Amino acid sequence: MRTAIVMPRNMHFCKSRATSIDLCAHDLALHSQNKSNLRVFAGGEAGLFDDVDVCAVTPPGKKPTPAKFYDPLSEFGPQLIVVHQHLETAFQIINDFPGTPVILHRHGRFERNSGFKRWKYTRKMNRLGGIIWVGEDARNNFCENFTGVKTRSVVVPNGIDCELWSPAPKANTVIYVGRARKDKGIFDLAAAWLACADRMKALGWTLEFVLAVTDDGEDATANALRQMLSNHQTSVSIETNLIAADVQRRLAKASIAVVPSIVAEGFGRTAIEAMSCGAAVITTHSGGLWEAVGETGKVINPSAPKEIATALFDLADNKPLRNAMAKSGRERVLRLFDIHQIAELYDDMLMSLWDEFVSGPHTTQRLIDHMLVSE
Structure with missing residues (x-):
């Protein structure tokens, strides 16, 4: 399954300035059983990770806006799109690719906001193919504050390569x-x-x-x-x-x-x-x-x-x-939290969410929402 991983603004998918979000996305891609069919779309940086398939959507130093992802994603032709953290990028991609499931991968709590914003975000988030959270605390906080969101939420914690992150002789x-x-x-x-x-x-x-x-x-x-x-x-x-x-x-x-x-x-x-x-x-x-x-x-x-x-x-x-x-x-x-078991869990969750999106009875309603909801 051709899977696109989208790294929006304020992320640094590179070796020297990577945030925990970038490292999480990189490690899951590197250890995925679907690695050969996976491409990461990120802003242009010096020293982009080179051990996974990466497409720079902007020149070096330029922050990617949601629109910058359209042409590269269209050329890749993904069957599944995962957007890390940034809601507005996910919503724009849903508009641009209405037949393709878009999964939001959240790395922290979601701000509660006003009643109107919660209603607006609820409408939008119900068009997602799913939401993956890195922890139960963030997921539970979201579910308590956004009770109208019916999109499936699952938890996949961060994983790391325990052979790379291993002890050495200790100093004080x-x-x-x-x-x-x-x-x-x-x-x-x-x-x-x-x-x-x-x-x-x-x-x-x-x-x-x-x-x-x-x-x-x-x-x-x-x-x-x-x-x-x-x-x-x-x-x-x-x-x-x-x-x-x-x-x-x-x-x-x-x-x-x-x-x-x-x-x-x-x-x-x-x-x-x-x-x-x-x-x-x-x-x-x-x-x-x-x-x-x-x-x-x-x-x-x-x-x-x-x-x-x-x-x-x-x-x-x-x-x-x-x-x-x-x-x-x-x-x-x-x-x-060993990356091998976490990556396997992540792959399974993505496939499960994809299956639900393409075969569920809500597909027609999602297309209607696309026509009715102003972005």
Whole structure:
């Protein structure tokens, strides 16, 4: 089945600036049983992933608008189209390809909005071929707020290659990997480090930030973080836009990983990467992070630098506890989130949604909706 994977605006399907959404889409495509019939459509970037079939729909550096996907998709002739995250791109593609099922792959909660917008979005989302969520928290939140959506919603968590994300000999390193955004809790982690830096340094510990910087706002945030920690350059390092292999090496040797998100995360890919690499994980209970970590991590409140500092010192000073958390964390990822089983589940879900779309009694109604609903 010819399947198109659409990566809309604000995504970076490339080796150095990939977000968790890009990495999720890449890994599912790379390990799909349908890989030979699959093509990814993304904005032009330097260093696009080259181990899957990728079509750049814009020149390098230009953000793709929904209209930019029409000609490349028409030429490919997909039987199924998966749009990651961006609703308006999905709705435009439904209009452009009314006979082709369009699946929306959501990576986080959907904003509730006003009553009118919920009605409008409900009408549109009922024309989707299905919605795939990365976590139960995001799916349940959506179902509670959009009770009129009858489109089938399913959950497929992120998966990772546990052979690539694997432990190495450990250093006394605390690490943060993620976007350079305030709502990811990076300033809370920095404040926690400032509060316990003397004790941590006395035990021989350092802190590493590995930041993804994808726009001017995130660049400004990274610079603000550097300024905040400028007096601790001997114990703190800040790196940006590393390729995946370098991120893996940093995580492999880290003993503690912190995922201090304030925002309600859809899942928690960064957490399972760290767990697979044998790091003891400190995280918040925001959104779906608990689905990733389960009972294997140290879970704290969001926006609580003092709790982060306490957790850091407790783990830094207790190697048996770190080792036990690292062991149980990796075992959890191997059992639940290995990419081979997740990709197989994803393929099965796509085929099931496609079958329902092409054979269901709602096909005629969908065509009527296409004619009646103004976009």
